[in-house]
Structures are given as structure tokens and as C-alpha cells.
Amino acid sequence: MIKINLEDTFEAIYVSPNFDQYIFESVLKDSTITQLKVKFTNIAESLLPNVYNLAFGPFDSNGKINDSVNLKHKDSNKVFSTIILFSITFLKNNPHISIGIDGSDDLRANLYHRMFRYNYKNLKDFLVIIGVDWYVRLLRNGTIELDNNGLAFFKPKPEPFDFQRKTNDLYRYYMFNLNQ
Amino acid sequence: MKDSIQNKINKIQEIALASASEKNIKVSRDSKESTNIDNLTKSIRNKKEAELFFSELKSAIDLAKKNAATNV
Numbered sequence A: 001m002i003k004i005n006l007e008d009t010f011e012a013i014y015v016s017p018n019f020d021q022y023i024f025e026s027v028l029k030d031s032t033i034t035q036l037k038v039k040f041t042n043i044a045e046s047l048l049p050n051v052y053n054l055a056f057g058p059f060d061s062n063g064k065i066n067d068s069v070n071l072k073h074k075d076s077n078k079v080f081s082t083i084i085l086f087s088i089t090f091l092k093n094n095p096h097i098s099i100g101i102d103g104s105d106d107l108r109a110n111l112y113h114r115m116f117r118y119n120y121k122n123l124k125d126f127l128v129i130i131g132v133d134w135y136v137r138l139l140r141n142g143t144i145e146l147d148n149n150g151l152a153f154f155k156p157k158p159e160p161f162d163f164q165r166k167t168n169d170l171y172r173y174y175m176f177n178l179n180q
Numbered sequence B: 001m002k003d004s005i006q007n008k009i010n011k012i013q014e015i016a017l018a019s020a021s022e023k024n025i026k027v028s029r030d031s032k033e034s035t036n037i038d039n040l041t042k043s044i045r046n047k048k049e050a051e052l053f054f055s056e057l058k059s060a061i062d063l064a065k066k067n068a069a070t071n072v
Helices: A076-093 A106-118 B003-020 B025-030 B039-043 B047-069
Strands: A012-015 A021-027 A033-041 A051-058 A098-101 A127-136 A154-160 A173-178
Touching: A012 B003, A021 A076, A033 A076, A051 A076, A051 B039, A076 A098, A076 A127, A076 A173, A076 B003, A106 A173, A127 B047, A154 B039, A154 B047
Parallel strands: A051 A098
Antiparallel strands: A012 A021, A021 A033, A033 A051, A098 A173, A127 A154, A127 A173
């Protein structure tokens, strides 16, 4: 279980001038030290200019974030507390922005879900957490709305994160904003 | 916000200011980063859908704030 404590975080060794990129070091269970990067990115030419995607992970051989690796951190609580602190810093400097988390796989989505669910009391003064589900419209003739390819026409629908929802009912996408 | 947390944020802001005046190897690493399109971005197909989504997002944020204030 991830326990967020914003008073127990790693120090940043690099912060970009516009607060969208951070690097810090974490100790793994085998005692090696690894650099982790946290990055907030807006998709170029996106129709959602105020939504920034959160990605984090170690560097791959090309210097990009490898967000699919599963590292065994000695102190996962401190790693995630650090990422949340950086997120709050980013939002304080960009208060009109929402941060979005896709969850590269179910394992990560499950982790985010549990992290938000079990740390609500610690986070609610800082962040507003939103879950996004995808729905398809039921038409009057009893069929569902289809897209041009004949597939179900799904649309994203955000709602306040339901803290009663368990991890067998994950949201497809998570968002958070500054609670200001 | 607790002073201790605000102090941490202040320190991060100081590091950002220092980074702005340094040519750092980590910055050059960053410039190579590509951007993956996420599920949300992929599912918004036009401006009208984006406007509808933001309208619903704003309502969800307002309700979540209200819930947080009343400990729901």
C-alpha cells in the first residue's frame, strides 16, 4: 500500500525552469541508486491544451523515460510522495492546468487508484482528484451510437473520484487539479 | 498548506531558477523525449467534444471540491 507523506520526499537534483520536468534519485532494494524522471507533457496540437500527461520512470538508453519498467524501490512511499509533491509544484506554477494519468498498464492504473483511494485525507487539501470512464450513448431505437467505422462511439465522462470504488473497477483515466 | 511542505516547494523553485542559468546535460536528454498520445487525447475528435469534456470536467472538479470540503 502506498502511503503519501509530503513531508518525507526525495530532493530534486534537477528541475526545469518551467517546472514540467524533474529528476531525483531513489535507492532500489538491491541498494543500487537509480535516477528517476518525472515529466508533465501536453500533446502537441491537442484539443485539450490544459491537460498535461504525467509520466515517470528511469531513463532508457536513449535518455527517454521508460515508464514500463517495474522497479523495486526500497521506499516506494517516498518515491510516490516525491512525485505528488512535484505535481503540486507544477500545478502551483500552472494553476489552470489539469494533470492526467493514463496508466501504461493495469498494474500502474491499479497502483494510482489505490494511491488516490487510500491517501484521500492527506491529499484533499492539495488536490482535486477526478476519474474518467468511457460511455457509449443508447439511442431511442435500442441500438448504440456508432462511429464512422461501425464501432461503438465511446466518449469520456469525468466524475469526482469515487473513493468507494475498489481496484476491480478501475477508471480508464485519472486526473487531478490543484484544490485552490 | 503546512510550512514544511511550502518550504519544500520553495526549495524546488530555487532549483528550477538555478537550472535556468545552467547548461545541464539533463536538459539535453530531455529535448529528445517523444510524446505518446494518451487515451483521453485520442478520444477527443473535434473542438465541440473538447468543449463538452471541459464543461463536464469543470462540473466534476466543482463537485469534488464541495465533497472535499464536506468530507464526503
